[in-house]
Amino acid sequence: MDGVYTTKSGYRWLMGLEENNEPIKQWSWLWNLQVPQRVVVFLWLVCRSALPTNSMRCQRRATESDICSRCNVMAETILHCLRDCPKAACVWEAFGIISNNEFWIEIDPYEWLYYGVKNYPLLFAATVWWIWKARCGECMAGKVMSLQQTQEAIGLLIDDLLRIFPTNTAATRVTRQVAWISPNEALALVKEEQSHYHRYATVIARIMGKRKHRSKAERELG
Numbered sequence: 001m002d003g004v005y006t007t008k009s010g011y012r013w014l015m016g017l018e019e020n021n022e023p024i025k026q027w028s029w030l031w032n033l034q035v036p037q038r039v040v041v042f043l044w045l046v047c048r049s050a051l052p053t054n055s056m057r058c059q060r061r062a063t064e065s066d067i068c069s070r071c072n073v074m075a076e077t078i079l080h081c082l083r084d085c086p087k088a089a090c091v092w093e094a095f096g097i098i099s100n101n102e103f104w105i106e107i108d109p110y111e112w113l114y115y116g117v118k119n120y121p122l123l124f125a126a127t128v129w130w131i132w133k134a135r136c137g138e139c140m141a142g143k144v145m146s147l148q149q150t151q152e153a154i155g156l157l158i159d160d161l162l163r164i165f166p167t168n169t170a171a172t173r174v175t176r177q178v179a180w181i182s183p184n185e186a187l188a189l190v191k192e193e194q195s196h197y198h199r200y201a202t203v204i205a206r207i208m209g210k211r212k213h214r215s216k217a218e219r220e221l222g
């Protein structure tokens, strides 16, 4: 280690992951995720930095500009697209991801996803999936999803995943020993975790109350 202790470096050290500052990429956490195969493949593309964002397409000369088509300000890297673009950031912020969180600092898509899924398995998987779908719908078909629509789609997908994969009930228990959280924050996080899950549980309950037929999210699952 480089002498600077962070929660993440401490975790890596404890887990024997620290070698030349390169984490050993493991995949069981992804393959074992209780989500449809298409979501797993999508997450794998994110981890492999292989998502066809404008940055990647520009590198491959499939497009002339690498600028994000949604904000028209920054290059559309994977993390810009899924996290930093205002169109994505507002979704995370609505779920309570705060601005001084290491969530916003991570620069490696694999690590960002790894720690996110460890902390919030279904919420994280469903959110990156729908942020990407919203991005594609807007950029390719001109269909703009509002924040509320995106949140509801995420809530419906989580609802469906809990129903289709009952073991997810256990998987949704937050594993707090990894990254983004300093030990000193533990007590505060217990409260935050409760309000966090209460927040999307409320969204799901509201939608379930209204819904009379199966959701678009379920149809997406094929």
Ligand SMILES: [Zn+2]
Binding pocket: 068, 069, 070, 071, 072, 073, 074, 080, 084, 085, 086, 087
């Ligand atoms: Zn953008």
